[in-house]
Amino acid sequence: MDLKLLRTFVTAAELENFHQTAERLYLAQPTVTTHIRQLEHLLGFQLFERVGKRVRLTPAGHRFLPHARRVLATYEQAVNEMTAWWQGYDTRLQLVTSPLVATSVLPGLLKEFTQENPRVEVIITTEVSSAVGQVVASGAAHVGLARAPSTHPDTISTVLYTDPVVLVAAPENAAGAGWMDLIGRHLLLTGNHPIYWDPLLVAVSRRQPHLRTLAVDRVDVTKRLLEEGLGVSFLPLSSVVRELAEGRLVTVPVDMELPTAATYLILPQHREVPDAARQFVQLLKRSFPGGVAPGPQGR
Structure with missing residues (x-):
């Protein structure tokens, strides 16, 4: 046919x-x-x-x-x-990740993995965190990395690492301002993480009732807006490591308890993964001992 x-x-x-x-x-x-x-x-x-x-x-x-x-x-x-x-690869590793993971910790991990496994072809797709589990369950990816656990019954989700959520802003916005005054004077960019925003927004509004919010559904877009001085936001520390190190953003102390953000490893429940996927999972576990997020000097 x-x-x-x-x-x-x-x-x-x-x-x-x-x-x-x-x-x-x-x-x-x-x-x-x-x-x-x-x-x-x-x-x-x-x-x-x-x-x-x-x-x-x-x-x-x-x-x-x-x-x-x-x-x-x-x-x-x-x-x-x-x-x-024909290109010299022996096997394939198919990854599906959320955009935040793809632009924060994944590049360093892939550099190390490909150096150790030069004959493994790596294919990466990105999906919103809520869709990563479905992709893994369907067999279209061997390993998933997301900022929320999978709800699909044919997958297993485990916390790979957690990192603190911090209030960040452009240096010129944060200079000499307390956090409540800062949030009262600037837009609060919300909605860029699938888990912590709803309860956090309730807690912040109790301390600072004069909030003006702008919902942005992607962390990379949020960071670009912050660098332009358009507002402030609460973001996972691992997502702004480079921006903090380069001085494009700064953290602002907050005198209230902030949540932690988790990154999840998602694997198929009833299906064996190839050796390349098992080796990548081993690298993940070595890279985040004790489930600790990478710091300013990490990947």
């Missing part, structure tokens, strides 16, 4: 629109229609039915879709593995 027919079918099933399918696959729309008709002729079943300007799968189409996806996935895996072999 021609793989291009399967690829057209799967794309059309996802988009439910032949015109959009043609645009995504860089085909003419009549070609998409021809591919679907050829596939239907081979199978002997109608795969789509028209609903206005869109299409939707027939019962036969729904039944065939997972088979088509598996065939394409097997082909792509074979091509990727042969390419890796």
Whole structure:
């Protein structure tokens, strides 16, 4: 069976629109229609039915879709593995991490891992923390690193390390100001961590009721805004190590108890991982003895 027919079918099933399918696959729309008709002729079943300007799968189409996806996935895996072999790799390590982990501790870890394992091909994808467990459970990644534990029943989450949450600001904003005055005069950038913000915001508002907040859902964006002097924020210490060392941000003392932020190692519950993944997990455990976050001189 021609793989291009399967690829057209799967794309059309996802988009439910032949015109959009043609645009995504860089085909003419009549070609998409021809591919679907050829596939239907081979199978002997109608795969789509028209609903206005869109299409939707027939019962036969729904039944065939997972088979088509598996065939394409097997082909792509074979091509990727042969390419890796040709490039001199013996095996592969697939990681999925949250953006915060990917931009803070992961670069140093990968540098050490690739030096120790030069024949392992490493593939990295990023997802929001809440989605990392699903990726690991699906088999699309061997190891996950996230700022929240996985809720998927087919995964195991353990705390890799914790680090303190600190109040940070640009030096010019923090100069000579107490923390409550600072928060009263500047925007408080919130929402950049999946766990601690809701209870922390309640506790802070009790001490400083005159809050103006701005929700930002990514730590890297928050840090860039802070460097520009647009507000202050509470961030995990490990996420601002470089900015503090270079003087682009400073910490501000706070006379109230602040939370700690955890980074979680997420592994499949009922599936063996390859040797490369086990070696990477061993490196993680060596790198964070006692579950302590990297300090200013760490990675």
